[in-house]
Amino acid sequence: METKTAKILDGKALAAKIHQELAANITELQPKIGRPPGLAVLMVGDNPASAAYVSNKEKACAKVGITSFGKHFPTQTSQTELEEVIEELNQDERVDGILVQLPLPNHLDAITLLHKIAPDKDADGLHPVNLGRLVRGETGLRSCTPAGVMRLLEEYKIPLVGKQAVVVGRSILVGKPMALMLLEADATVTIAHSRSQDLKSITQNADILIAAAGIPGLITAQMVKPGAVVVDVGINRVTDSSGKSRLVGDIDFAATASVAEYITPVPGGIGPMTVAMLLQNTVSSYLRATSN
Numbered sequence: 437m438e439t440k441t442a443k444i445l446d447g448k449a450l451a452a453k454i455h456q457e458l459a460a461n462i463t464e465l466q467p468k469i470g471r472p473p474g475l476a477v478l479m480v481g482d483n484p485a486s487a488a489y490v491s492n493k494e495k496a497c498a499k500v501g502i503t504s505f506g507k508h509f510p511t512q513t514s515q516t517e518l519e520e521v522i523e524e525l526n527q528d529e530r531v532d533g534i535l536v537q538l539p540l541p542n543h544l545d546a547i548t549l550l551h552k553i554a555p556d557k558d559a560d561g562l563h564p565v566n567l568g569r570l571v572r573g574e575t576g577l578r579s580c581t582p583a584g585v586m587r588l589l590e591e592y593k594i595p596l597v598g599k600q601a602v603v604v605g606r607s608i609l610v611g612k613p614m615a616l617m618l619l620e621a622d623a624t625v626t627i628a629h630s631r632s633q634d635l636k637s638i639t640q641n642a643d644i645l646i647a648a649a650g651i652p653g654l655i656t657a658q659m660v661k662p663g664a665v666v667v668d669v670g671i672n673r674v675t676d677s678s679g680k681s682r683l684v685g686d687i688d689f690a691a692t693a694s695v696a697e698y699i700t701p702v703p704g705g706i707g708p709m710t711v712a713m714l715l716q717n718t719v720s721s722y723l724r725a726t727s728n
């Protein structure tokens with residue numbers, strides 16, 4: 437019997453292309469504007485995963501010509517101190533984007549902190565003003581991970597109008613804004629989550645299935661409709677039987693690849709797209725800040 441294999445939605449390649457386009461834009465604009473775009477990345481504490489992500493973001497900035505203002509604070513840093521730093525960055529004309537790396541240490545209130553970021557410098561697109569703009573279909577900074585998913589689907593010309601899209605996960609970071617963006621693109625959207633009954637019967641209807649629950653192996657091949665487009669937003673570090681650590685998504689990739697028409701890999705799928713959208717948001721803020 438012939439076994440089919442899904443085509444790969446290559447986020448890593450598209451992210452590289454977007455980086456090149458942004459770099460070319462910046463090279464052209466910088467002499468006219470008189471300064472490069474700037475992104476401030478605030479990290480608190482020494483969570484090794486966060487440190488690795490932050491360092492990736494800073495490297496990506498350097499590659500495209502965005503100045504990164506890295507601010508690394510000790511774990512005990514107070515809420516007031518961080519709020520003051522954000523206030524200064526809001527006023528700093530060299531800074532177009534501000535990002536607070538999550539998760540934060542427990543004594544800090546992430547929500548209150550994110551509220552302090554000037555909405556037009558909210559490179560992560562997580563400020564309530566930007567989420568509200570998304571609800572209303574207004575222009576604004578869009579959350580990076582779901583924006584990266586949409587950009588990747590667009591690149592491969594995946595039809596969305598009238599299609600059944602199922603988002604598994606309802607976080608503020610991914611699930612909720614993802615559902616809104618799919619709705620904006622005229623898909624018929626269902627949000628499933630940890631309390632959903634009979635998850636399989638829901639996912640089996642999906643023409644477009646987005647897994648964003650953060651649970652390794654949650655989506656098995658039996659849960660996927662043949663010919664579906666499957667997007668894996670999960671980034672889970674697991675230790676395999678030989679004791680080696682590796683990244684896996686929420687989807688059983690090997691088995692699902694023989695059922696789906698398209699699939700995103702982990703790594704090399706949505707992770708790099710998230711970083712590309714962060715840089716793109718920073719450049720849009722730069723254009724807006726300098727165009728008047």
Ligand SMILES: Nc1nc(=O)c2c([nH]1)NC[C@@H]1CN(c3ccc(C(=O)N[C@@H](CCC(=O)O)C(=O)O)cc3)C=[N+]21
Nearest residue numbers: 489535536537538539560671703704705707708710711
């Ligand atoms: N304020 C804030 N904004 C975020 O966007 C944010 C955050 N906090 N906290 C943590 C999560 C996680 N996240 C990732 C982004 C890219 C990759 C990525 O590029 N991953 C590579 C692999 C990297 C590796 O090998 O470790 C890939 O999937 O190919 C992963 C994870 C952004 N986050």
